[in-house]
Amino acid sequence: MGNPDEIEYVVLSMADIAEVEDLLALEFYPRENLSKGVHEDGNKSREGMHSKMVRLCLASGLTVGARDKATGSLVGVRTSYLTTRESERKSKEEKAKYSSEEERRMYVLLEKAKNSHDMFQDSKVKKVVDFDRLCVREDYCRRGIAKKMVEMSMALGVKKGCDLARVEVTSPYSERLFLGLGFEVKSSLDIKKETDLADASLMSYKQLTILTRYL
């Protein structure tokens, strides 16, 4: 189980939404640092902004999944979407509908971190592949599945004419993964200072770090 040769990497679409939402509910929110800090347990992750983001990512053609060839089960996901200056402006103007207070706090922090670095300041940057959730089922971890999905998402971004990839990391392992792939740290939000939004004592990595890489 989980031998790298037995994993198939695929581009996911809206047809895969139920499996993606199940994987995130079971394996992302209960384990991911920021979710822990804002008490987001994933019970309502099929609603609100979480669901809106998953749909956006699946519709973008930039979301990659890892399936166990033997069982067909989805064991990893790298959700991503396409951002332009215009789409970023529009999404800031839209009033977000949150399914819970925990979800609201999570998105307020993610937005705050994103706003600390304007990637469109560089006039060469027109289209960005924006990485959203990265998750590998616990029993398939440490086999390079996350790394392979990130590489594949970057290749898809290149095909769609993206100039840059952006990610917000909340784990030392993913920070290492992205640095190893040539990403650079652009800004970092100190969660210890965000006492009204998150409890940093519940987080082993107490930052929200923005990294980018030209494609």
Ligand SMILES: CC(C)(COP(=O)(O)OP(=O)(O)OC[C@H]1O[C@@H](n2cnc3c(N)ncnc32)[C@H](O)[C@@H]1OP(=O)(O)O)[C@@H](O)C(=O)NCCC(=O)NCCS
């Ligand atoms: C983070 C996560 C996606 C890593 O998935 P993975 O398939 O195990 O990652 P990979 O095997 O591709 O490894 C990527 C890098 O992280 C390191 N790494 C991953 N898990 C690690 C662990 N538990 N301890 C030490 N290093 C670890 C690997 O050594 C590798 O670094 P290297 O290339 O320098 O050796 C997975 O642990 C996960 O889903 N966590 C819960 C959700 C989460 O935190 N997502 C990330 C939010 S930013």
